[in-house]
Amino acid sequence: LTLQFTLFRTKPSLHPGQVRGALSQKKLMEATLPFVATHGWTTESISLGAQTLGYPSIAHGIFPNGPADLIELFLEDSRLKLESEMERKKAAGELENLSATDIVRLAVITRLEMTRPYIKRWPEALSVMAHPTNSVMSFTQLGKLVDDIWFYAGDKSPDMNWYTKRASLAAVYTSTELYMTQDVSPNSVDTLGFLQRRLEQAEFVGSGMKQLGTMLDFGARSFVGMVASVSNRKRMVLMYNSRILTYSLATSSVETRFNKVQDISIRHVISRHIRHV
Amino acid sequence: MPRISTSSVSTRTLLKLAVAPTKLRIQQAHYTTGNKNDSNEAEAPNLSSRKLTQEELEFIKPMIRVDQAGEIGANFIYMGQIAVLGKDKNLRPILQEMWDQEKVHLARFDELIAQHRVRPTLLRPLWEIAGFAVGAGTALMGKEAAMACTEAVETVIGDHYNDQLRKLVQLNDQNKDLVDLSKTVQQFRDDELEHHDIAVEMDAQKAPFHDVLSSVIKQGCKTAIWVAERV
Numbered sequence A: 001l002t003l004q005f006t007l008f009r010t011k012p013s014l015h016p017g018q019v020r021g022a023l024s025q026k027k028l029m030e031a032t033l034p035f036v037a038t039h040g041w042t043t044e045s046i047s048l049g050a051q052t053l054g055y056p057s058i059a060h061g062i063f064p065n066g067p068a069d070l071i072e073l074f075l076e077d078s079r080l081k082l083e084s085e086m087e088r089k090k091a092a093g094e095l096e097n098l099s100a101t102d103i104v105r106l107a108v109i110t111r112l113e114m115t116r117p118y119i120k121r122w123p124e125a126l127s128v129m130a131h132p133t134n135s136v137m138s139f140t141q142l143g144k145l146v147d148d149i150w151f152y153a154g155d156k157s158p159d160m161n162w163y164t165k166r167a168s169l170a171a172v173y174t175s176t177e178l179y180m181t182q183d184v185s186p187n188s189v190d191t192l193g194f195l196q197r198r199l200e201q202a203e204f205v206g207s208g209m210k211q212l213g214t215m216l217d218f219g220a221r222s223f224v225g226m227v228a229s230v231s232n233r234k235r236m237v238l239m240y241n242s243r244i245l246t247y248s249l250a251t252s253s254v255e256t257r258f259n260k261v262q263d264i265s266i267r268h269v270i271s272r273h274i275r276h277v
Numbered sequence B: 001m002p003r004i005s006t007s008s009v010s011t012r013t014l015l016k017l018a019v020a021p022t023k024l025r026i027q028q029a030h031y032t033t034g035n036k037n038d039s040n041e042a043e044a045p046n047l048s049s050r051k052l053t054q055e056e057l058e059f060i061k062p063m064i065r066v067d068q069a070g071e072i073g074a075n076f077i078y079m080g081q082i083a084v085l086g087k088d089k090n091l092r093p094i095l096q097e098m099w100d101q102e103k104v105h106l107a108r109f110d111e112l113i114a115q116h117r118v119r120p121t122l123l124r125p126l127w128e129i130a131g132f133a134v135g136a137g138t139a140l141m142g143k144e145a146a147m148a149c150t151e152a153v154e155t156v157i158g159d160h161y162n163d164q165l166r167k168l169v170q171l172n173d174q175n176k177d178l179v180d181l182s183k184t185v186q187q188f189r190d191d192e193l194e195h196h197d198i199a200v201e202m203d204a205q206k207a208p209f210h211d212v213l214s215s216v217i218k219q220g221c222k223t224a225i226w227v228a229e230r231v
Helices: A025-038 A043-052 A057-062 A067-090 A099-128 A132-152 A161-181 A185-200 A207-228 A232-253 A252-263 A266-273 B004-019 B054-085 B089-116 B124-139 B143-169 B174-200 B212-231
Strands: none
Touching: A025 A057, A025 A067, A025 A099, A043 A057, A043 A067, A067 A099, A067 A132, A099 A132, A099 A161, A099 A185, A132 A161, A161 A185, A232 A266, A252 B004, B054 B089, B054 B124, B054 B143, B054 B174, B054 B212, B089 B174, B124 B143, B124 B212, B143 B212
16 A cells, blocks of 8 residues: 655646646746846736736736746746756767766856846845745755756766765755856856866765765674674563664654664664663 | 475465466566566567656656665665674575675666666665664574565565556556566566575574564565655
């Protein structure tokens, strides 16, 4: 029996092609973007955009959550444009001789170019995205973006590196975008330098995770050694307790147990479960 | 020593063969396993190479995730068992062979994860440590207990793969990727049931507290499967 969970969002989910009535959200977004530089990421811009298309200003209701929906659609649209651009490059063989980091740099630059026209007003958008009600949306969009970039960079990790790589790239991308908001150099060349320094510094295959692996390995070995060194009677008691420990590890609250394993050594955890016979 | 357990084992194995689609039964044209020299293209020329739809991907991604997590657990269980019982000259080659097969399984699922862009399980270190602890723990209780652990785990995995096969078969409009996945699951299911039979042959039923041990391990595995599908 597998239970399928569906998240029911209270607001309708957006897609660039979604049509509502006679005006599609994508069309309205495209009409709104030229006004963003002057009027910011606000309902006012959306109204002005609707008016250029010949609709009444109240048509901003097509975005039920106002600026948040506009930004979400903009992010989704940019991500799809990045995807088609990378596909085109891949098909043209431009990615052939590039290293993974080079492809990452190329993809990040391509994506940042899409934000650059609106970069002066981008901090407004960032504050909207940071709002608690929009945090899921912005986190999901960032997650999809870094996953796409790593896919084109040829990432095939099947283990914890999948997570460390995406987390590092998310940090690189967001910090570079933030730097770009206050970059006044012509054509944002300073941002390119900033990106280069971040990429050199970034540890995509985390040493943090390596340390965890080593600790688990050591812990597991010392557990076996410790158990093998006690008497038979103590061993039965220890087995009983360790079975409970293992069972509880697998069935109890996953998050707290995982944190526990990370934070304190395994020897310490096990020693707390040994009953002295 | 009278091997009373053997006949009950074969009955159980026969039951498993009866209820699950195996290589012994007549297959649909798509699912052919067994003889690897068969050219599958000749049997199913209409297999489309279309890309999977978003819905189908959302359907198979948790399957691949949980299968990879399961193989990680199995790998570490055998690692733990060999760490304790490795010195036994009769047992070592058998355990080593089963472990090597699990490594092959894990490599295949790693491939599938890369191919379909599946997010791997976040709790990988947990499955690693739990697997090693269960393997080493039962091995310390003795050889029979280790075999009982293997028997319990392989039973749960066999049922789990059968459930997945049933779900995959129900999908309409099979394409190459889905058929590949079904074949993989089918082949691995057969391997895991083989391990189960080996474990029973090696006196798994004679383990101390066999029923309790077995049910605790089975319940742990089922919970881990539920969690790994989601996290």
